[in-house]
Amino acid sequence: MKKIIISTVAVSALLFTVTSCKTDFDTDVKDIQVSKGSADFSKYVALGNSLTSGYRDGALYIDGQNESYPSMLAGQMKLVGGGEFKQPLMGDNNGGLLLPIGGGATAQIQDTKLYIKSFVDGAPDIGPINDNKAANLVSNILKGPFNNMGVPGAKVAHLLAPKYGDIAGIPGKTANPYFVRFASSANASVIEDFANQNPTFFSLWIGNNDALLYALAGADNSIETLTPPAQFKTYYDMLISKIEATKAKGVIANIPSVTSIPSLTTIPTNPLTAAVLGKGNVAAGEAAIDDLNKNVYGPLSQILTALGAGDRIKPLSKTAANPLLIKDESIPNLGTQIAAAAAASGNPTLVMLSAYLGATYGQARQAKSGDLIPLTTKAAIGTVEPLPAPIPASLGARGIAYPFADKYVLIPSEIKEINDAIDAYNVTIKAAATAKGYAFVDANAKLKLLAGDSGISWDGVKYTAKFVSGGAFSLDGVHLTGRGYAVIANEFINAINATYKSSLPQVNPNNYSGVTLP
Structure with missing residues (x-):
């Protein structure tokens, strides 16, 4: 079952916000x-x-x-x-569509509707209704x-x-x-x-x-x-x-x-905290950060700094929220230089992984303000990108150790x-x-008003474009x-x-x- 747990929504604001009696439909x-x-x-x-x-x-x-x-x-x-x-x-009222594929069989081609199943640490846990089993036949x-x-x-x-x-x-x-x-x-x-x-x-x-x-x-x-x-x-x-x-x-x-x-x-560009990386266990998350800094972020930060691109990747913090790791096709590909630097490092692990590091991190950078992360990307954070031996499987965690591909993020260009x-x-x-x-x-102007901090109001009820809580x-x-x-x-x-x-x-x-x- 597909789940989306949004940690940025306050329960107290979920339905609507009452404001003055001003109505923005004059x-x-x-x-x-x-x-x-x-x-x-x-x-x-x-x-x-x-x-x-x-x-x-x-x-x-x-x-x-x-x-x-x-x-x-x-x-x-x-x-x-x-x-x-x-x-x-x-x-x-479930939605979803089934397509007949012959022999009495059907294929689900559209999902059923989403609903808030419960709250996890004050945030809504969102998933499809009826275990995502559609009943509406296209035919x-x-x-x-x-x-x-x-x-x-x-x-x-x-x-x-x-x-x-x-x-x-x-x-x-x-x-x-x-x-x-x-x-x-x-x-x-x-x-x-x-x-x-x-x-x-x-x-x-x-x-x-x-x-x-x-x-x-x-x-x-x-x-x-x-x-x-x-x-x-x-x-x-x-x-x-x-x-x-x-x-x-x-x-x-x-x-x-x-x-x-x-x-x-x-979804923020920096959702990676010790608690998130440890799946609720802060100590485990801090240990994961130490491992990532030792094997990925630390070496890459040193190499990129020497190449004049030190702003692309910096070591992770145990106390602050860390950005996702993404691939940015608009920046110069430093893959050849990264591979050469790793091969010349004298570090046996980096030497062994030099070709992989160059191919994988040549256009990698940490997400920053100005990037947009689709809501659906949240479920993909930490999912595994299969990697060939002898590359450690831990380096395949998407958005964490393995750069998110183009489909997971919108960059400014x-x-x-x-x-x-x-x-x-x-x-x-x-x-x-x-x-x-x-x-x-x-409609563009109206929805821009809705997306603004003030939103719009009707009979004292305020509406905004905030996810869930905006109404x-x-x-x-x-x-x-x-x-x-x-x-x-x-x-x-x-x-x-x-x-x-x-x-x-x-x-x-x-x-x-x-x-x-x-």
Whole structure:
């Protein structure tokens, strides 16, 4: 069972923080008679990815779907003639997906949702529900059409792709299991199923995964790719063109900075204390530090200092928190020099390991401020990298003695690459809204406020982007809680009212669910 124990969250702050009665949604129209303005909400259809579907806690499940922001919007639209809003609901509140693989067998392709199982030393112990046993078969096709067409995992190009709902394409990743469940046919594209409903109003929040998946993979191109901005513009403009052909009015949102979400800001760069290294036994941890300093950190520090790169690796402390050991592909590779220095040291152990030391630590350094550690990396700290004999097995502890690979960490140059791409994506999105006269939601600005120290408030309840305790983000650190989705719903309502002179009332975030405590 996958576990995540976060040691930086105070139990006393887990639910929400009460502040003054100031509300940061000062464009509410609750005291004005509701009106649809120039909009027609009779057939509202939402396009997007997991953020549109109501995905949260690492899974898609019924209660989360019922608190999706499009569902909230549809509820307010009904006050002024909005119609039925149908969602492709999962079969339970566990989430997860099973794919038939023949002979009555199935393969689990999506995990069940996360929950807080208990508290360990005041920190939440987080793991998948129901022992991570999914029960939802992808092959159980739902009868549509559906108003919520949020597809978890979708990028902009995916909404245009034919056969994105073909179950045969799941293994090769040309199809999406969530869309398979509610596509009108195996040949359908998301945008075709959208257009065939003849919507009168739409919302579009797409593009997050074009950067997010790459960021969560530590900017490792072998795992995920970052959509080039020019390609993003081509696909986004094509998508807008197909939406425009329906004659529907609507609202589109830009993309938040993915490098400020809890999934990338919660784990510190220096989690290695004597207690952690000793798994609760400080004396054992101190002994481990002595061993590491003798066999790894000490010799490498001396060699790197002689090479003028002494800031890369320093000996570990027994009393302070120590940084993770990572590989940084942006710095010069000193592997040849390290190997030569070790071979010439006269130390039999270093001489024996000289080739290994050069190959392994040439671009190694300790993590520092400015690096980001994905939430999922915590579970990998100390896991073993298999090493050939005669290399001591103890040198294979990832992030401790063996440098974390690219996929485990984001370095500053990668963070800049991602944020530059998002900035370019957002220029495309804003230009589309302006050119077509659609309402525009600056979701990036709102989530930056949420990520700030002050957060935002509603009726005296403060929401921030703090993992668990902030109340707005769910247990996966990427997707929102019901309360967080309500914050976003109000931004959509504000934009709709401003553009179409409607007066949809805002929702009350405090009426929705946050993080569930054990």
